[in-house]
Amino acid sequence: MLSRHTPVALGGxxxxxxAVTACSPVDEKEPTSTSSAAPAQTCDPASLxxxxxxxxxxxxxxxxxxxxxxxxxxxxxxxxxSAVAYQVAERLGYQKSDVVWTQVTFNNAIAPxxxxxxxxxxxxxxTDERRAAVDxxxxxxxxxxxxxxxxxxxxxxxxxxxDLKDAKLGAQVGTTSYQAITDLIKPTTDxxxxxxxxxxxxxxxxxxxxxxVVDLPTAFYMTAAELEDGVIVGQLPQVxxxxxxxxxxxxxxxxxxxxxxxxxxxxxxxxxxxxxxxxLADSAGAPELQ
Amino acid sequence: MSHTPSTRQQERIAxxxxxxxxxxLLAAASTAVVGTALTVGITGAPGWERVKExxxxxETAVEYLPAILEGLWLNVKLLVVCATLAxxxxxxxxxxxxxxxxxxxxxxxMATTYTYSFRGLPLIIVIYLFAFGIPGxxxxxxxxxxxxxxxxxxxxxxxxxxxxxxxxxxxxxxxxIAAARSLGLSYRQAMRHVVLPQAVxxxxxxxxxxxxxxxxxxxxxxxxxxVDAIRAAQIGVAESADFTPYVxxxxxxxxxALPLVAVTDWVTLRAARRxxxxx
Numbered sequence: 303m304l305s306r307h308t309p310v311a312l313g314g315x316x317x318x319x320x321a322v323t324a325c326s327p328v329d330e331k332e333p334t335s336t337s338s339a340a341p342a343q344t345c346d347p348a349s350l351x352x353x354x355x356x357x358x359x360x361x362x363x364x365x366x367x368x369x370x371x372x373x374x375x376x377x378x379x380x381x382x383x384s385a386v387a388y389q390v391a392e393r394l395g396y397q398k399s400d401v402v403w404t405q406v407t408f409n410n411a412i413a414p415x416x417x418x419x420x421x422x423x424x425x426x427x428x429t430d431e432r433r434a435a436v437d438x439x440x441x442x443x444x445x446x447x448x449x450x451x452x453x454x455x456x457x458x459x460x461x462x463x464x465d466l467k468d469a470k471l472g473a474q475v476g477t478t479s480y481q482a483i484t485d486l487i488k489p490t491t492d493x494x495x496x497x498x499x500x501x502x503x504x505x506x507x508x509x510x511x512x513x514x515v516v517d518l519p520t521a522f523y524m525t526a527a528e529l530e531d532g533v534i535v536g537q538l539p540q541v542x543x544x545x546x547x548x549x550x551x552x553x554x555x556x557x558x559x560x561x562x563x564x565x566x567x568x569x570x571x572x573x574x575x576x577x578x579x580x581x582l583a584d585s586a587g588a589p590e591l592q
Numbered sequence: 593m594s595h596t597p598s599t600r601q602q603e604r605i606a607x608x609x610x611x612x613x614x615x616x617l618l619a620a621a622s623t624a625v626v627g628t629a630l631t632v633g634i635t636g637a638p639g640w641e642r643v644k645e646x647x648x649x650x651e652t653a654v655e656y657l658p659a660i661l662e663g664l665w666l667n668v669k670l671l672v673v674c675a676t677l678a679x680x681x682x683x684x685x686x687x688x689x690x691x692x693x694x695x696x697x698x699x700x701x702m703a704t705t706y707t708y709s710f711r712g713l714p715l716i717i718v719i720y721l722f723a724f725g726i727p728g729x730x731x732x733x734x735x736x737x738x739x740x741x742x743x744x745x746x747x748x749x750x751x752x753x754x755x756x757x758x759x760x761x762x763x764x765x766x767x768x769i770a771a772a773r774s775l776g777l778s779y780r781q782a783m784r785h786v787v788l789p790q791a792v793x794x795x796x797x798x799x800x801x802x803x804x805x806x807x808x809x810x811x812x813x814x815x816x817x818x819v820d821a822i823r824a825a826q827i828g829v830a831e832s833a834d835f836t837p838y839v840x841x842x843x844x845x846x847x848x849a850l851p852l853v854a855v856t857d858w859v860t861l862r863a864a865r866r867x868x869x870x871x
Contacts, residue, residue: 496817
């Protein structure tokens with residue numbers, strides 16, 4: 303004789319089985335790769351289809367921050383991104399006077415829809431999500447990891463990686479910043495690992511850690527706007543898979559191939575390295591740590 | 593002369609044995625059905641191969657095991673220190689809450705406020721306040737964040753344990769104190785020799801249960817910066833893009849909890865037996 307609970311139990315087991323199989327996710331398809339292989343095309347003002355014929359319209363946000371721009375004047379050619387933009391324009395065959403700057407907010411630039419610019423430089427990290435809405439050129443900047451601290455800290459005057467050996471350093475968990483500590487600096491004290499950069503920054507303010515590692519754009523922002531007496535100790539050599547900044551173009555823009563080729567040339571002939579040294583390392587006070 | 597059960601009694605025994613065998617068989621059958629359903633359901637799912645790769649990858653497990661074990665050692669040390677101090681704090685607060693007499697009102701009020709606040713405050717917030725707030729005061733001799741984080745765990749769990757202890761103390765019948773006092777013991781002596789031993793014994797299972805909970809929560813210390821087992825696993829997950837390190841850490845935590853859980857069960861069983869010894 304079966305107890306009166308038995309049918310319930312068996313029914314429950316059957317339901318469970320049904321639920322487990324019914325709810326099984328359908329295998330999603332592999333995302334189709336968006337190949338941006340540009341066909342061989344001539345890149346000169348006569349053949350490029352820009353917004354205004356013979357002119358190159360470049361967008362960026364207002365205010366345009368140091369050290370990517372200078373004095374909020376993108377058209378003065380100073381600051382890393384302004385300099386890169388003019389170099390790209392030159393490679394495409396535009397005179398300095400053919401460059402027109404236009405103001406586009408960060409979010410508008412990467413939103414789908416018609417664009418008010420031919421190209422846009424505004425510290426855009428290249429991501430697959432953004433690729434769905436816009437085109438990116440080849441990267442013109444690989445984000446570098448940077449040690450920052452406060453004036454009172456013992457590592458404020460550090461000049462080399464060796465000077466950081468005895469420091470208590472911190473970084474956000476799972477980031478290239480943390481990797482930079484363990485792989486490059488290899489300090490004698492275990493690094494502190496935080497949930498996010500805000501926690502790391504607070505620990506730095508409290509003196510719980512001697513310094514923290516963040517990426518260079520964050521370093522500029524934290525030392526300039528967030529930290530009292532914040533100083534950049536220096537940039538670390540490249541490590542891990544860095545974030546990359548790319549020039550934004552309209553989705554499917556006819557210019558993408560030409561702009562990417564111009565950026566590739568700038569990297570290959572060393573122009574980007576020179577500009578980086580001029581605008582990010584020297585004038586922005588983020589020296590290289592070796 | 594040996595005792596022989598009556599025929600009626602032998603029938604009863606045989607019947608009971610039959611029922612027992614039937615129960616075992618039924619339990620086995622239903623377990624087999626459910627087990628097969630789960631196995632077929634999970635391993636038959638279209639995503640199973642991928643889940644197996646990203647959660648149960650032996651190579652990743654071996655690669656990150658040393659780092660996770662190193663982190664776990666920190667958890668174990670913290671557990672011992674935090675559990676001991678939290679139990680002491682809880683007992684102290686519970687005794688303060690049960691003090692009689694109008695003179696002690698402020699003490700009782702403070703102890704009550706403490707248990708109310710810290711049982712309500714999420715542990716994560718307490719750790720943030722202690723590990724990031726206290727060093728911000730820039731006082732001389734501020735201890736290491738590790739100690740501040742441990743203090744946060746101790747005061748939070750102290751509040752829970754205090755309530756458990758208080759429940760135990762109040763479960764001891766007032767006549768016990770009356771009897772002790774009539775024998776000439778002072779209130780303190782009565783508490784120490786008569787009430788507390790009985791109280792602690794009665795609430796031992798919930799106390800141990802809270803200790804098991806504390807064992808997992810010491811992992812929240814990683815919010816303050818130190819790398820414990822869970823944080824080490826998190827770093828492994830970020831590096832390998834594979835969730836296996838979390839599974840490894842989870843298994844280690846279960847293994848760590850097993851002895852304590854077993855002790856809890858044993859204590860509970862023993863307490864129940866003693867309680868029912870007369871019946």
